[in-house]
Amino acid sequence: xxxxxxxxxIQGAQRAHTNATILCYECGTPIDGTTSAGALCNxxxxxxxxxxxxxxxxxxxxxxxxxxxxxxxxxxxxxxxPESRELLALCLRKLRGLSKVRxxxxxxxxxxxHSRRIKVxxxxxxxxxxxxxxxxxxxxxxxxxxxxxxxxxxxxxANTWRAVVQVRQKVPHxxxxxxxxxxxxKHSAHKETINIKEAKDGLDFFYSxxxxxxxxxxxxxxxxxxxxxxxxxxxxxxxxxxxxxYKFTFSVELVPICKDDLVCLPIKxxxxxxxxxxxTLCYRVGTSVNLIDPNTLQTTDISTPIYWRSPFxxxxxxxxxxxxxxxxxxxxxxxxxxxxxxxxxxARASDLGSNGITYFTRTHLGGILHPGDxxxxxxxxxxxxxxxxxxxxxESNAHASTIPDVILVKKHYERKKKKPRNWRLKxxxxxxxxxxxxxxxxxxxxxxxxxxxxxxxxxQELRSTMAVxxxxxxxxxxxQMEGVETASVAETVETEGDDAPKIDMDELxxxxxxxxxxxxx
Numbered sequence: 001x002x003x004x005x006x007x008x009x010i011q012g013a014q015r016a017h018t019n020a021t022i023l024c025y026e027c028g029t030p031i032d033g034t035t036s037a038g039a040l041c042n043x044x045x046x047x048x049x050x051x052x053x054x055x056x057x058x059x060x061x062x063x064x065x066x067x068x069x070x071x072x073x074x075x076x077x078x079x080x081x082p083e084s085r086e087l088l089a090l091c092l093r094k095l096r097g098l099s100k101v102r103x104x105x106x107x108x109x110x111x112x113x114h115s116r117r118i119k120v121x122x123x124x125x126x127x128x129x130x131x132x133x134x135x136x137x138x139x140x141x142x143x144x145x146x147x148x149x150x151x152x153x154x155x156x157x158a159n160t161w162r163a164v165v166q167v168r169q170k171v172p173h174x175x176x177x178x179x180x181x182x183x184x185x186k187h188s189a190h191k192e193t194i195n196i197k198e199a200k201d202g203l204d205f206f207y208s209x210x211x212x213x214x215x216x217x218x219x220x221x222x223x224x225x226x227x228x229x230x231x232x233x234x235x236x237x238x239x240x241x242x243x244x245x246y247k248f249t250f251s252v253e254l255v256p257i258c259k260d261d262l263v264c265l266p267i268k269x270x271x272x273x274x275x276x277x278x279x280t281l282c283y284r285v286g287t288s289v290n291l292i293d294p295n296t297l298q299t300t301d302i303s304t305p306i307y308w309r310s311p312f313x314x315x316x317x318x319x320x321x322x323x324x325x326x327x328x329x330x331x332x333x334x335x336x337x338x339x340x341x342x343x344x345x346x347a348r349a350s351d352l353g354s355n356g357i358t359y360f361t362r363t364h365l366g367g368i369l370h371p372g373d374x375x376x377x378x379x380x381x382x383x384x385x386x387x388x389x390x391x392x393x394x395e396s397n398a399h400a401s402t403i404p405d406v407i408l409v410k411k412h413y414e415r416k417k418k419k420p421r422n423w424r425l426k427x428x429x430x431x432x433x434x435x436x437x438x439x440x441x442x443x444x445x446x447x448x449x450x451x452x453x454x455x456x457x458x459x460q461e462l463r464s465t466m467a468v469x470x471x472x473x474x475x476x477x478x479x480q481m482e483g484v485e486t487a488s489v490a491e492t493v494e495t496e497g498d499d500a501p502k503i504d505m506d507e508l509x510x511x512x513x514x515x516x517x518x519x520x521x
Contacts, residue, residue, distance in 0.1 A: 051126040051134050055097040059140065061090070061118065062147040069149060077149045083108045091120050091142060101126045109139060118142040154194065154208055161194060161206035162247060163213035167220065168202035169254035172319060174445060176258050176285070177203065178452040180224060182466035185426050189219045197431040210248050217250050225255040225288055225304040255307055257282055257289050259455070259462075260321075260409050261314035262378050264389040265291075267396060269310065273300045277402060278393050281364075281409060282314070284461070294407055295362045297336040315387050318451070321376040323349040323412055327358055331366045338461075342366025346406060349374065363408040374412040381405035410458070413500040421453070423508050424471045457501050470508040 021030050024041040026048065031041050040048065062071035069077040070090055080086035088106060092098060101124045109119035120140045128134040154160040169176055184190050192215075195206040207213040220226055229251040236245045257263060261282045270278040276298050280291040289302040324346040334341035342365070347358045359381070369375060380403060385391075393399050456463050 045128060045132065045134060049128045049134060050136070051101060051124055051128060052136055052138050055101075055138075055140075056095050057138070057140055059091075059094045059142050061094065061142045061144050063144055064149040064152055065146050066152040067149060071147060071149070077151070087118075088120065091118065091140070092122075094142070095140065104135070105137075116144045118144060151208060161208060163207045163210045163250065164248070165205040165207070165213050165216055165220075165250045165252060166199070166202065167205070167252045167254065168199075170201055170256050171258055172317065173258070173451075174448045175318075175452050175455070176254060178449060179462070179466075180220075180254075181428055182425060183223050184219075185428065186465075186467045187219065189216055190428060192216075195431060196428055203430065213248065213250055217252060220252055223287065225285065225307065226252050227304065227308050228252050255285070255289060255304070257285065257314050258317065259283065259285055260318050262316040262407060262409075263289075263291060264312075264315045264385075264387060264393055266310065266312060266389050267392060267399065269302075269306075269312075273302065273306070274298065276300045278389070278399055279315075279403060279407070281407065292339065292364060294364045295402070295404070297334060297339050297341050297364055299336070312389055313387070315385055315390055316378050318409075320378065321409060322379045324359075324375050324377050324406065324408065325349050325352060326369050326371055326373045326375055328371055329363075329366065329369050332362075335367075338367070339364040340366035342369065344369065344408065346375065346377070346408070348379070359406040361404050361406045361408060365408055365411060368411050369408075374414065375408050376410050376412045377406050377408040379406055413454075413458070415500050420471070421503075422471050422505065423468050423503050425453075425456070425466070425468065454500075457503060463503065463507070468503065468508055470505070470510060 021032065022039060023029065024031055024039060024044055026040060026044040029041045029043075031039075063069065064071075064077065067077075068079075070080050070087065072078050072090055072093070078086065078090065080090060088108065092103070092106060103122060104125050105121075105123035107121050109121050111117045111119050118141070120142070121137065122140060123135065123137045125133060125135045167177075167180075190196070190205070192207060192209075192212040193205050194208055197204045197206070205213070205216060207216070217228055221228070231249045231251070232246045233249070234244060235247055237243075259282055263280050263282055265273075265276070265278045265280060267278055270276050276291070277293045277295060280293050280300075282289060283292050283299075284290040288304060289307065290299065291302065292299045325348075327345045327347055329342050329344040331340060331342045342363055343360070344363050344366075345358050345360050347356075351357055361377075363369070365375065393403065456466070456468070
């Protein structure tokens, strides 16, 4: 039997595949009818379909000109720098209808700073038809309007504070507060203060919130030896919700011992802190009181808890310093840090020419004193002190013979006249209160400030803890003399014999608002 030759089965005929073609009903361009959406070509879709429809093209931003914060509806004020990510996010939240589309890009468009306008360029994507995604870019213009925030409104209204920090120090001068003011300014610890008022023996700092006052108290504790007390006063009570309103008061008391003070420690305490001699000098006040024995260069620290456990006052302050003339000085070779031990023979400046009384003493200023120099010190010989610690020292058999006639404190620089300085310090704006200071009080405050400025010039360690700025006159001179080594203002008016220390221009800072920014560089 014959079999037919097997023939393979053809499942489908090979036919040429052709796309259905139609014309765009807008412009008549041939397009693929199976993939085109709405019988429109790509160019006509771009011109006829608007995916940004319903989105605002104009909006208003509210800013507070005092604190430079921006209003984020409904009632939140946020901090945002110009052209920052935070400000861009705030601008996008102001627009209605953005939740229905996808944002692929957003950026700021440059505008004149004084135009009070902000422009944002936004790029959107959305599916216009099935299988067709459309992307569009448009600009939104924002008008910047001024609106005072509630916090700034309270700061200009009396009796709106919720917490006050009362800083006090019972000393006859303001040098410690002047130094504390520079620390506050350097670390911007006063930026949340709504008012600063001068009071007797100190300052009052007012705050709108209790946590701001607590933060400031923590700062004071970290930079100065203080003790704090807290009290609160009930203002109002809501009997329906049991909510209460309080005003809080923080009392901060500084240790009444300042730099260059003569301190007589209790004998028992002197043995506990390293067996140091009870009669010491305070050479620095930080988080603790730093004392030095001028006879041996031994130093010790009195911490805040130890001091307030048994407080004591200074034996003499800088207002009782007497000028001496160094007749002879001989170094002993002992050094500890920046202090050099030396044996000196001095005489009172007022006794020169009238008698030949001289005093022999040991001093820690051997590195800077030379024969003929003027030096300020405490004259203990023949001086009566109403101090129980000093009386116990005189009655002690072990320490009575160690009391020197003179204790030298610091070198005195002759200043012929007042001269403009090439540097300056910032000051806080303070409310003097209802009563203006009397003339004698104002003169005393000016004297204290001048003494503080001299301490800044003479003590480099003190100067390194604060921000010292260039004076405007020195800055103008440096701008005018291009390519020439500029002398400081203090050097240009230097008088003969004036050997006062000067601050190098390299140590001074330029104020941020005085810096000139050149776009071409």
